[in-house]
Amino acid sequence: MSQIINEKMAKEIDKWVAKFPSDKKKSAVLMALRIVQDEYKWLKKEHVQAVADYLDVPNTEVGEVLTFYSLYQQKPVGNHTVKVCTSLSCCLNGAYSVLGYVENELGIKCGQTTKDGQITLQEAECIAACADAPAMIIDDKDFYRRVTPEKVKEIISNIKDGDRP
């Protein structure tokens, strides 16, 4: 067991490996990276190597996946990511007002991380919540729809307090 992929993560990854034919372990690369990222928040060279070793896939091929998909963080990020959708339907409903408001609340610009290392703010492309624009997504999994300034305030203070559902 490598130091990077602990037993719990290995078990998770194995569940994904089992979904594919036994000689197609490479198919699990996408999720293996995600699982490692969930633990370490962003992916460094050694993480890529650990996934490559674990799945027996050439390092360069794991690297190609890393750079292709947008959910992977290749630079340091905070404990949580807040992404504001700025695709068309959200833009038509004030996505940039939302973004500006979140920037103000957090005291950072889009792309930056708060000083305490808690929150990174980014833009997202359409997250399939267009009829509930403007929309945001936190940690690439929790959707917030029809956000208003009050809601944004609440969402952010919940993250800060660490009692986000």
Added chain:
Amino acid sequence: MNSLNQVCLRNTDTDQSWTLEAYESIGGYSAWRKILKEKTDPNLIIEQIKKSGLRGRGGAGFATGLKWSFVDRDNPTQKYLVCNSDEGEPGTCKDTLILTLNPHQLIEGIAICAYVMGATKAYNYLRGEFILHYKRCEAAIKEATEKNLLGADCLGSGVDIEIFNVLGAGSYIVGEETAMLESLEGKRGMPRYKPPFPAMHGLYGKPTTINNTETLASVPVILEKGADWFAELGTERSGGTKIFCISGHVNKPGVFEVPLGTPFKDLLEMAGGIRQGRKLKAVIPGGTSMKLINANDSLDMKMDYSDIASKGSALGSGGVIIMDDSTCMVQALCHMMRFYEEESCGQCTPCREGSGWVYGILKDMLAGKAKPGDVDELYRVAKNIEGRTICAFGEAISWPVTSFVDLFREEFEFIVANNGKSMVESKLPGANHLAFGWPAYEQRDKL
């Protein structure tokens, strides 16, 4: 409005609609049980699907029955079915509802299609952010497997079917079917050259069928209620219902499953009409990859494949984006093109270079840095991408750009001639940045 939500969203207002119990209480899995019991000839099922007029709901509108007939069932090799739940086309938010509220119907549709293909394994590929959706689909598969509706020797029929839910990692192009196959193989989502077609050479080189979530979730209802019933819901060349997602400048944006052929005007009314009593300016009828339609043309448009095509656009994914007269078309297009520039996989030169070029010109226009002749340049570059790429992403850049310029050329010329000042902005204060932002939103919510 009793014609609303009859197929994929038929159970969405029932309690815990995503459970097996709720799904079976409305007749769920009866089509699948019947097939397993009678060992229905797959060709008969294909005939039914053809007769129903069902067309692909993922964007291209390809006839589903015909697609199903491409895979050679008697080929003894492993065959696969892939369900495309990657929903990423801007303006589209329908599969998200099926996956969370009606996963069993999708699972039943996948099982039926896999049976027809002779595929014992199916993958349901969800976009990486759909974690709740994934959990619902996992729970549904678990419940169905416990009842032996899935798994080995389903209900003693000798039919084996395993379905696996998998998650993407953030990429629009993976929604393209061959890119999805690459992604399933653990690679970058680069579309493949066709031929060979997936029906011959798909996932892991094996015969594969790929269908959209809404397409597959329609199948159980077609078989339950009959191909004729489904066909008659819609219009001549557009059988059944379609889920439309109405977003943008409307009072009550929402997702509505309506018979194909429903007048656009009715749909607009369901969405509460144009916000704040403003005027309709233009409509994108099927996600941002489709061509723009102006207000006049939209008002007598029927929402089916043929009628939208006759207006020069396409039904696409059913993502209907409404823009009112406060919208600066240059800004709207610029936002759209930032997306395409970002998401181009970079494999084909016309798309890789063209998307950046187009986005660059639009940014220059807004920044007041455009040169005379740039509107023609924009048009030429976009036009040149069309038909020159491996996948339809090229058209997804070309069509919006050329249609925006065709319909609103004067706005593009104006912004170039006036150093970035928008023609719309000059008439309507606050139109800048497409954002009425919070005020519009708050007023809308009070309705």
